[in-house]
Amino acid sequence: MAGKGQPVGVVETQYYTFAEPPELLLLESGKRLGPVILAYETYGHLNRERTNAILVLHALSADAHAAGHHKGGRDPGWWDAMIGPGKAFDTDRYFVICSNVIGGCKGSTGPSSVRPETGSPYGLHFPLITIRDMVEAQRRLIDHLGIESLLCVVGGSMGGMQTLQWVASYPERVRSAIPIATALKNSPQQIAFNEVVRQSIMADPAWRDGNYYDDGQPEKGLAIARMIGHITFMSDQSMEEKFSRRLKNGNYSFRFGADFEVESYLRYRGDSFVKRFDANSYLYVTKALDYFDVSGGRLVGANGCERIRFLVISFKSDWLYPSYQSQEIVKELKRKACDVTYCDIASTYGHDAFLLEVNEQTNLIRPFLDKTFHGYEVADYAI
């Protein structure tokens, strides 16, 4: 079943503009934003009944390019192993949509976008956005695509938060939800990591209170921020397996160079990140993570989950979004008597597992979607 999928092929990012003045997008903060551009990609075909659409929601630093290749580009989408003909999200059956979040820097409106009033980038004039605002923007895109009800909303980490927010905001428009390696709210530990990440960017003199677009990114600060991130994405065991204490050049240098492979890996990750991600976006998006909170009965209303099926997935070695947080989601759904499936996958990859554990996730997601889409009539398994 898993691992036999075909590639999606060449794909192109598309753009949807809405909230043109004076119809600006009202944000959770009370501020207004517009016009708003959403970058998005689609894979597969929407069926005649418009019932096979799946919205894939990305994590902190990813983008709309979830699967396939761009013309002339070599890098596949960030969830290419999961999306395509015969894969977990089977594009022979389903119409898959992925959009870049607002506040990001991958084609959707964010702090690096040009501010209409001034003709220069927003910088810190960009309003604080929340996960709910991200979902509100996606809802406009889904309307634009003519889709009334989504077969599934799915995402890992911050994508999982958007998934939960979709359920909280638009339960009548969601038939199933797959939150992966995520939480009802960030814990103090998660907020603390995000604060260190933000402080490291803002402590770089090149940050210039967010007005760096003429002079270049605060590269040092952003690279360190990303290095911190990568530590939290891995597990103790996956670092041991990937690097152990292996030395780059065989001997200690007795200097402060990168002696250990793990050091040069983090440096490489940090340095390559500054080439592809905007420092201000990192500030805004981490803040959105910290503000998110659908705990305390806010996930599902009194009659909200009557027809929504849930598949909650966590990973045993994930210490950034530990399994107990996914179990809190499950408990919340039990309290409301929702239809929920939960699996705590025995992975050693840490938080990164949602990108790497393809077979296990496929073995859960494919039949789950099949059941959601067809019910029991079509599937026939011998027992």
Added chain:
Amino acid sequence: MRSDGGRLDHRIISRIVAPGAKVLDLGCGNGDLMYLLVREKNARVQGIELDEAAIYECVRKGLSVIHGDIEEGLREYPDGSFDDVILNQSIQQVKKVDEVFEQALRIGRRIIVGFPNFAHLGARSMLFFLGRSPVTESLPYRWNDTPNVRFLSVTDFRRFCDERGLKILSAHYIGEGKEVRFRPNLFAKDALFVISKNEGRK
């Protein structure tokens, strides 16, 4: 995590469950019983299972299942969430027996309990004649590798219900591929009880 000696226990449970019932299967294993209840009784089933491999089997069958421990997994369900709570071949692996029964009776109208009868003739003779811990079809493990932590007989369970004022709605005894009626505590390999709270008693 159950021995599934034949499917007679499943057929009996399917007979007991009402059409369209809401059912929670505690220790649902690979989901065979839940699948049967969906197919035959159009039941709305939900399972809880500790073994990850069994979770994939359940999901492959289109079933809803929660990966977790049944001793920790019942508190959140509202009162009366289910018509039937099934504990088939799982109660012998439960440490907090009283708490699980209390919770199961809070969230379900009835409990369907199935367990291997430790006082079955085969087990008795192994202990009596060979002086060894019983290893039988329904108790297939040796002392050092058994997941079972509770060893109970038909008589033990009746006494357990009596002491707690639980009402036995029906009892079914399974022998060699068929139901047993004569001296079940001696001849039944497995027993199935349907119990509920006895509202008239404390």
